[in-house]
Amino acid sequence: MSHSTNPAEFTPSGQLQLGVFFQGVNSGTVWKSAESGSQTDFESFRRIAQTAERGLFAAFFLGEGLRLREHLGRPHALDIAGRPDAQTALAALAAVTTHIGLVATQNTTYNDPADLAHRLSTLDLLSGGRAAWNIVTTDNAWTGANFRRGGYLDHAGRYTHAEAFVETAKRIWDAWDDGAIAASAAAARWSAEGAVRRVRHSGQHYSVDVTPRLPRSAQYRPVLFQAGDSPEGRDFAARQADVIFSAHPQLEDALEFRRDIVERTLRAGRGAQDVKIMPAGEFILAATPREALEKKAWVRSLQIGPQQAIAYLEQFWGRELQGYDPDGPLPDIDPVVDETSETRGSGFHGAKTSQLADQWRAEAKEKGLSIRQFVSAKTSRGDSTFTGSYTEVADRLAEYARTGAVDGFNISPWLIPSGLDDIVNHLVPELQERGVYPTEYAGSTLRKNLGLATPVRTAAGIEAEVEAGSVTARA
Amino acid sequence: MSNPPAKDVSLGHGLLLLDLDGAGSHPAAWRVSRTAPASVLGPEHLRGAVLAAESAGFHAATFSDPGLPDPDQPGPPGEPDPGHPGRDAAARLNALQRAAFAGPVTRSLALIPEVDTVYTEPFHISTQLASLDYVSGGRAGWLVAASPSAADAAAVGRDTVRGERLSREAADSIEVSRRLWDSWEDDAVIRDVPTGRYLDVDKLHYIDVENGSYSVKGPSIIPRPPQGQLPVLAPAGLLTPEAVAAGAADALLVSAPTPELLAAELAATRAGLAAGGSAPALIAELDVVLDSRGQAAAQRLAGLNRHTAWQSPRARFAGPAAELTELLTEVLARADGVRLHPAVLDTDLEELSRLVLPELRRRGLLAPTTADVTFREQLGLARPASRYAAITAGTAAPGAEN
Numbered sequence: 001m002s003h004s005t006n007p008a009e010f011t012p013s014g015q016l017q018l019g020v021f022f023q024g025v026n027s028g029t030v031w032k033s034a035e036s037g038s039q040t041d042f043e044s045f046r047r048i049a050q051t052a053e054r055g056l057f058a059a060f061f062l063g064e065g066l067r068l069r070e071h072l073g074r075p076h077a078l079d080i081a082g083r084p085d086a087q088t089a090l091a092a093l094a095a096v097t098t099h100i101g102l103v104a105t106q107n108t109t110y111n112d113p114a115d116l117a118h119r120l121s122t123l124d125l126l127s128g129g130r131a132a133w134n135i136v137t138t139d140n141a142w143t144g145a146n147f148r149r150g151g152y153l154d155h156a157g158r159y160t161h162a163e164a165f166v167e168t169a170k171r172i173w174d175a176w177d178d179g180a181i182a183a184s185a186a187a188a189r190w191s192a193e194g195a196v197r198r199v200r201h202s203g204q205h206y207s208v209d210v211t212p213r214l215p216r217s218a219q220y221r222p223v224l225f226q227a228g229d230s231p232e233g234r235d236f237a238a239r240q241a242d243v244i245f246s247a248h249p250q251l252e253d254a255l256e257f258r259r260d261i262v263e264r265t266l267r268a269g270r271g272a273q274d275v276k277i278m279p280a281g282e283f284i285l286a287a288t289p290r291e292a293l294e295k296k297a298w299v300r301s302l303q304i305g306p307q308q309a310i311a312y313l314e315q316f317w318g319r320e321l322q323g324y325d326p327d328g329p330l331p332d333i334d335p336v337v338d339e340t341s342e343t344r345g346s347g348f349h350g351a352k353t354s355q356l357a358d359q360w361r362a363e364a365k366e367k368g369l370s371i372r373q374f375v376s377a378k379t380s381r382g383d384s385t386f387t388g389s390y391t392e393v394a395d396r397l398a399e400y401a402r403t404g405a406v407d408g409f410n411i412s413p414w415l416i417p418s419g420l421d422d423i424v425n426h427l428v429p430e431l432q433e434r435g436v437y438p439t440e441y442a443g444s445t446l447r448k449n450l451g452l453a454t455p456v457r458t459a460a461g462i463e464a465e466v467e468a469g470s471v472t473a474r475a
Numbered sequence: 476m477s478n479p480p481a482k483d484v485s486l487g488h489g490l491l492l493l494d495l496d497g498a499g500s501h502p503a504a505w506r507v508s509r510t511a512p513a514s515v516l517g518p519e520h521l522r523g524a525v526l527a528a529e530s531a532g533f534h535a536a537t538f539s540d541p542g543l544p545d546p547d548q549p550g551p552p553g554e555p556d557p558g559h560p561g562r563d564a565a566a567r568l569n570a571l572q573r574a575a576f577a578g579p580v581t582r583s584l585a586l587i588p589e590v591d592t593v594y595t596e597p598f599h600i601s602t603q604l605a606s607l608d609y610v611s612g613g614r615a616g617w618l619v620a621a622s623p624s625a626a627d628a629a630a631v632g633r634d635t636v637r638g639e640r641l642s643r644e645a646a647d648s649i650e651v652s653r654r655l656w657d658s659w660e661d662d663a664v665i666r667d668v669p670t671g672r673y674l675d676v677d678k679l680h681y682i683d684v685e686n687g688s689y690s691v692k693g694p695s696i697i698p699r700p701p702q703g704q705l706p707v708l709a710p711a712g713l714l715t716p717e718a719v720a721a722g723a724a725d726a727l728l729v730s731a732p733t734p735e736l737l738a739a740e741l742a743a744t745r746a747g748l749a750a751g752g753s754a755p756a757l758i759a760e761l762d763v764v765l766d767s768r769g770q771a772a773a774q775r776l777a778g779l780n781r782h783t784a785w786q787s788p789r790a791r792f793a794g795p796a797a798e799l800t801e802l803l804t805e806v807l808a809r810a811d812g813v814r815l816h817p818a819v820l821d822t823d824l825e826e827l828s829r830l831v832l833p834e835l836r837r838r839g840l841l842a843p844t845t846a847d848v849t850f851r852e853q854l855g856l857a858r859p860a861s862r863y864a865a866i867t868a869g870t871a872a873p874g875a876e877n
Contacts, residue, residue: 081674150690
């Protein structure tokens with residue numbers, strides 16, 4: 001099989017970037033180790049962000065979930081939960097970092113475009129052009145119970161809504177001309193006449209009428225990340241996003257995903273290089289391959305204990321399974337199928353669960369796996385885990401760079417706050433020696449460090465083109 | 476407890492708050508600022524401002540968010556272009572993020588963003604303010620606003636709220652935040668390895684607020700903030716006397732048209748509170764223009780007003796530093812603190828720092844500024860138990876209504 005995409009359309013850069021995803025709510029971060037620190041104290045965030053910056057990481061990510069996850073009708077007790085508001089934490093990190101990108105996951109369903117665009121502009125200005133928005137969407141009325149609007153969006157409508165939201169945000173970010181603000185205090189006016197345009201949008205679910213309050217940043221506007229993997233999610237990313245936070249880390253799969261995204265991006269009228277791809281990755285590294293495997297076994301045992309294994313199945317079975325032996329076979333009873341129930345921040349719902357249970361029982365029986373082994377395999381992000389010695393993993397990653405399968409990886413550390421130390425101390429130098437990783441930041445903005453072009457202005461009625469890297473407006 | 480103990484100001488408990496709003500509180504401040512107009516929106520200006528406020532000895536910084544200018548309101552009389560878009564600085568950074576940026580930069584300064592309650596989501600605000608408390612190590616406060624602006628309403632596509640409903644929106648939003656801050660008891664994160672439980676779910680609580688306008692389920696998505704409850708500041712008159720009596724606000728900002736009327740207004744507000752039964756701290760509002768570098772304050776003010784008139788509802792002092800010191804001495808005898816709005820941030824802060832704060836401190840009028848002190852501690856407020864913990868334990872804490 002060919003290890004390249006269509007060379008006529010896409011040229012591998014031969015380089016990788018790294019990002020770090022401080023998850024905050026998940027089962028992948030080990031909290032049972034003595035080395036595991038606070039998930040909410042600012043020092044944990046500062047340490048991870050500053051370590052990442054020492055390792056020349058392009059981006060620091062924070063997630064978002066607008067309702068606490070539940071398990072059988074109560075808050076879920078077994079996983080890490082409780083995290084700060086992404087933009088508030090990132091604004092604080094902007095003060096103690098200088099180059100790393102600051103990526104906030106923010107929901108389009110329970111935010112207002114004018115407010116969210118303004119807050120992201122603020123983060124972008126306070127960080128000197130390092131802000132990014134990881135766009136997520138939900139149709140979940142269960143989440144809506146925390147908001148004025150309540151549930152209002154149907155599943156089919158969520159991308160339509162999200163796209164109108166993102167386009168409105170882009171118009172808000174485009175509303176100020178470059179150089180709109182007076183160059184000196186001697187000017188007659190603070191902003192040039194007509195340099196700021198009013199933005200109006202009237203949609204099915206909301207309307208916006210605002211004169212935006214902030215100018216462009218050093219990187220023009222925040223970088224846009226998107227993670228949707230369905231065909232419509234991919235098309236949405238191809239039209240709107242700068243970076244895809246993908247779920248395809250395995251080399252062959254990643255190459256296929258790249259081909260698909262390049263095609264969709266070209267169809268959307270954009271360039272083949274315009275959308276970067278950074279899959280999520282878990283890295284379990286050591287000096288030798290054998291130590292790395294031992295470490296992996298230890299990490300897995302802490303991630304999925306007996307209680308987590310049973311609770312994981314309970315999410316899908318919809319009933320208590322406390323009587324089942326975690327080291328025995330999967331439950332022989334059938335799931336409780338509730339057609340009307342909604343996801344509670346995890347698992348599936350509806351008739352899917354019955355089929356899933358049959359399928360899983362067959363799979364576990366065939367492979368001879370206990371509940372704990374089965375759940376461990378299901379949740380291990382098996383595909384996205386890179387286990388090995390520093391040199392082994394660096395060799396593997398160099399192949400991704402050579403083929404252009406991805407533009408980098410978003411690392412989810414399994415230990416907070418020391419989880420990046422070995423990556424920065426040992427893996428990064430190996431990658432640098434192989435010539436596939438930066439040896440200094442390309443610039444001070446996230447857009448520059450990711451190798452993204454300056455956006456083309458989209459303000460209504462204004463045609464624009466990119467010439468020699470600068471935006472030229474035609475009247 | 477939600478009520479501060481009575482204070483004897485002669486022991487030196489006075490608090491000084493400095494409002495940070497761009498180049499200064501005067502709309503024409505950008506014309507005389509030492510910072511270039513666009514740089515006022517950058518990180519270095521903000522870093523410099525909060526560090527200067529902290530080293531000058533201020534106890535707190537407030538971060539204004541005046542909201543969008545209301546196109547329905549007529550411009551000041553005599554203005555050449557009413558509404559004058561673009562004549563003065565129209566740009567504003569989000570106040571809460573400015574405060575968050577200041578968190579790791581400062582050590583003792585309380586950080587108090589102004590956050591609207593009418594056109595915002597109470598759940599988001601609560602989370603953001605709790606997060607601010609984490610990034611500042613317990614130095615966060617909340618200056619409650621209720622925007623009357625039609626432009627703020629139009630920005631989020633909602634009907635304009637006016638009159639008494641503003642007061643209700645503010646009280647409703649405060650109640651949601653206070654309950655969400657209590658919805659995780661302090662020891663909800665247990666990390667119990669033998670049972671595999673990270674959380675004790677008995678210590679998490681659905682708040683189930685339904686207030687007639689909207690409902691909020693909870694619990695919060697962030698553990699209880701370091702202070703338990705952030706101090707809430709509100710302009711006097713925004714909240715109903717009933718809401719104030721019930722402990723909605725920890726401090727009230729008291730304003731009067733002139734410095735002479737301020738004393739009477741403070742006394743009247745204090746008397747009104749005594750009848751109501753709660754005792755929030757009173758903080759007086761004062762605009763300030765000082766003599767500076769050989770230029771008289773009146774001259775400086777006239778120069779600024781020639782460009783744009785300073786339309787402010789607050790009392791204004793314009794004069795030499797020594798006179799301001801006398802005025803503040805009088806005001807601090809009646810108030811728990813004063814919030815100063817410098818006409819031009821760099822110029823007036825320099826004079827305050829050099830001449831006014833040292834003299835007030837020498838006179839024993841100011842509370843100490845201590846690294847890592849929480850804002851509640853500065854206000855003399857105890858750290859309250861979660862109202863839900865009180866229920867669990869079967870003993871209702873004073874001031875907790877359920």
